[in-house]
Amino acid sequence: MPREKKVKERKPNDLFGTINSVCMKTPIEYDKKEASAYMLLLWLSHDRDLMLWVNIINPVLFTLSSFSDKLVYKYFFNKLPKKNRYIKWIPKDVNEKRDKEIKELCDKYGISKSEAASSL
Numbered sequence: 001m002p003r004e005k006k007v008k009e010r011k012p013n014d015l016f017g018t019i020n021s022v023c024m025k026t027p028i029e030y031d032k033k034e035a036s037a038y039m040l041l042l043w044l045s046h047d048r049d050l051m052l053w054v055n056i057i058n059p060v061l062f063t064l065s066s067f068s069d070k071l072v073y074k075y076f077f078n079k080l081p082k083k084n085r086y087i088k089w090i091p092k093d094v095n096e097k098r099d100k101e102i103k104e105l106c107d108k109y110g111i112s113k114s115e116a117a118s119s120l
Helices: 015-024 037-044 048-063 069-079 092-109 113-119
Strands: none
Touching: 015 037, 015 069, 037 048, 037 069, 048 069, 092 113
């Protein structure tokens, strides 16, 4: 008799649930511990269409200490256009490979890291 895999169930208000809630306009109970405003900004900034909205709120978030995470969630929930978004991230091994290539270019040609990165 085969064993059944136990699938860990996600909370509806975890980071990815919060991002889906903001993008698809489905209200959830926001939990600061599951998805902080910083993480929300970080993930939403991966989508080029949302960069304008993230750049507006980013300086305000880090300069005003009274700016709450729930307020950031409400801002994005009300301002972002409704759209199903597929926000991707770059896995760590891809970054390590790229860093290694940049280091090799720097050593071989004696150029700066920014020059090596722009040439890739």
